[in-house]
Amino acid sequence: MTELAYLVDLPSAYVRTFRARVTALPPGSVVLDRTFFYPTGGGQPCDHGTLRSDDRNALEVIDVVKSGPAVMHRVHGDAQRVRSLEVGSEVEGTIDWPRRYRHMRLHTAQHLASARIFARAGLRTRRANLAGAGATIDLEGPLSADVAAAVGDDVRAAVERPEAVTVRWVPRAEWDAHPAAGRSGLVPLPPQVDPVRVVEIDASDVCPCGGTHLRSTGEIGEVDWLPLVLLSAGATRVTFRLKDPELPTPTG
Numbered sequence: 001m002t003e004l005a006y007l008v009d010l011p012s013a014y015v016r017t018f019r020a021r022v023t024a025l026p027p028g029s030v031v032l033d034r035t036f037f038y039p040t041g042g043g044q045p046c047d048h049g050t051l052r053s054d055d056r057n058a059l060e061v062i063d064v065v066k067s068g069p070a071v072m073h074r075v076h077g078d079a080q081r082v083r084s085l086e087v088g089s090e091v092e093g094t095i096d097w098p099r100r101y102r103h104m105r106l107h108t109a110q111h112l113a114s115a116r117i118f119a120r121a122g123l124r125t126r127r128a129n130l131a132g133a134g135a136t137i138d139l140e141g142p143l144s145a146d147v148a149a150a151v152g153d154d155v156r157a158a159v160e161r162p163e164a165v166t167v168r169w170v171p172r173a174e175w176d177a178h179p180a181a182g183r184s185g186l187v188p189l190p191p192q193v194d195p196v197r198v199v200e201i202d203a204s205d206v207c208p209c210g211g212t213h214l215r216s217t218g219e220i221g222e223v224d225w226l227p228l229v230l231l232s233a234g235a236t237r238v239t240f241r242l243k244d245p246e247l248p249t250p251t252g
């Protein structure tokens with residue numbers, strides 16, 4: 001079993017290096033007792049980075065997936081170097097930060113946009129997907145260009161006047177009775193999820209999520225909105241991109 005250390009609270013999303021113990025070495029992969037590497041899921045791609053047992057032995061992490069209660073870090077490198085790791089030994093993990101930070105910026109912008117679309121048009125998000133420097137939001141119905149433009153203004157306003165983002169663990173019964181549960185209710189939470197990890201953007205949004213997010217909407221930076229795409233059955237796809245994918249991370 002791997003402890004999902006990036007989930008614990010919001011600041012954990014900013015941890016870039018960590019130490020952990022090797023618990024299993026399936027072919028081509030490393031399993032750790034804890035990890036800050038995000039495994040692919042919920043529309044957010046996995047982290048990349050390195051696992052290092054000493055100065056000479058850095059393994060490149062090229063894919064991270066959840067497999068039951070374990071997280072598999074698939075590594076690139078010759079079998080000999082992978083075999084040099086031992087179960088029980090310690091490694092230092094380092095997250096490819098520019099990649100992860102792009103995902104955090106896109107993911108936080110997506111929460112904000114999905115919330116504003118729900119507030120303005122009553123449309124829920126069917127799925128969201130992040131890749132590279134861009135993201136898509138698939139809505140359950142048609143969105144007008146006017147409302148889309150207003151949502152773009154809403155997101156810009158939250159970048160210029162930053163709102164704090166927090167993570168809370170809420171008992172399931174409390175979440176099910178929460179008035180904000182409707183915005184994300186299109187995709188029901190599995191019944192065994194309790195407590196629920198709820199991501200809150202100050203006055204703008206409350207949404208259950210297991211991804212990694214910014215501590216402030218001010219860090220999203222400028223966003224370009226692409227034309228809306230009509231999907232089948234009246235659904236709409238909203239697409240946006242980070243204007244500067246390499247924006248530096250503010251300290252603090």
Ligand SMILES: [Zn+2]
Pocket residue numbers: 107111199209210211212213
């Ligand atoms: Zn999220």
